[in-house]
Amino acid sequence: EDQVTQSPEALRLQEGESSSLNCSYTVSGLRGLFWYRQDPGKGPEFLFTLYSAGEEKEKERLKATLTKKESFLHITAPKPEDSATYLCAVQAVGDSRLTFGEGTQLTVNP
Amino acid sequence: DVKVTQSSRYLVKRTGEKVFLECVQDMDHENMFWYRQDPGLGLRLIYFSYDVKMKEKGDIPEGYSVSREKKERFSLILESASTNQTSMYLCASTLASAGYGYTFGSGTRLTVV
Numbered sequence: 001e002d003q004v005t006q007s008p009e010a011l012r013l014q015e016g017e018s019s020s021l022n023c024s025y026t027v028s029g030l031r032g033l034f035w036y037r038q039d040p041g042k043g044p045e046f047l048f049t050l051y052s053a054g055e056e057k058e059k060e061r062l063k064a065t066l067t068k069k070e071s072f073l074h075i076t077a078p079k080p081e082d083s084a085t086y087l088c089a090v091q092a093v094g095d096s097r098l099t100f101g102e103g104t105q106l107t108v109n110p
Numbered sequence: 111d112v113k114v115t116q117s118s119r120y121l122v123k124r125t126g127e128k129v130f131l132e133c134v135q136d137m138d139h140e141n142m143f144w145y146r147q148d149p150g151l152g153l154r155l156i157y158f159s160y161d162v163k164m165k166e167k168g169d170i171p172e173g174y175s176v177s178r179e180k181k182e183r184f185s186l187i188l189e190s191a192s193t194n195q196t197s198m199y200l201c202a203s204t205l206a207s208a209g210y211g212y213t214f215g216s217g218t219r220l221t222v223v
Contacts, residue, residue: 034211043114043200043214044153087153096141096160096204097168098212102152 002027006088006101013078013108021073021104023088033071034098035064036087044087078108113137116201116215123222129188131218133201141204142184143212144168144176146197153200159184191222 005024013019025033032051036044048057050066057064061082063074073086085105089098117132135142143158145168155168157176165176173195177185184203188195198219202212 032211036211036214041217041219043202043217044212046211046213049211097143097155097158100153102150 002090002092002099004088004090004099004101006086006104008104009102010105011107013075013106015079015108015110016077018074018076018078020075021086021106023071023073023101024069025071025088025090026069027090027092027099029093031091031093031095033066034089034091035062035071035073036089038085038087038103047086075106078106080108080110082106083108114201114203114213114215116199116218118218119216121218121220123188123191123220125192125222127188127191127222129191129220129222131186131188131199131201131220133184133186133203133215134182135184135203135213136182137203137205137213138181139203139205139213140181142178143202143204144174144184144186145200145202146170147200147217148197156186193222196220196222 003026007022032049035047038044048064053068061076065072085103087103089100114135144156145153147153159165159178175187200217201215204210204212
């Protein structure tokens, strides 16, 4: 059974204080690892897909990396508007379904 | 801009009512999904569909059914709503090809009283 564990559950940062969110996963064969951002009361918004260990993707202050067992979402010099819940999900080879972690709730204080 | 549209943002229904949640996508995606999201439990897959008139059970299908009569529309049906079905319901769609992420709708917050 595919499993995704995200840590920490909640993270509070000061504006400009860089940090990382962790996503540990087990999957029979990785087809893709996905990061989403979710604002309160809204649906998740796609950020990145990573396909193989060593791959990195960047978007503004966010950078996602992937190893064979985990992924990190690095947030550099965050701003209050980066406050959201960040979700990680994996997709197994031969399957279109995603298995989600429970998310990390990020709060960035001004 | 591509979209997944859920018909209602908020719904309040009574116990025992039959409830229909509608989802429409305009991206010609083959695959469509219904999730529910609860605090501490994350997103859990209810049902999904790979094609018109096809449906597969997810992890928590009990008390739900689905309908996909057209490629763009995927409906979730609560046959007899119960209070433990109070939740945020999220619809998503994706291409059948490898490695594409889901596009989610904005969600329907359902309260069963």
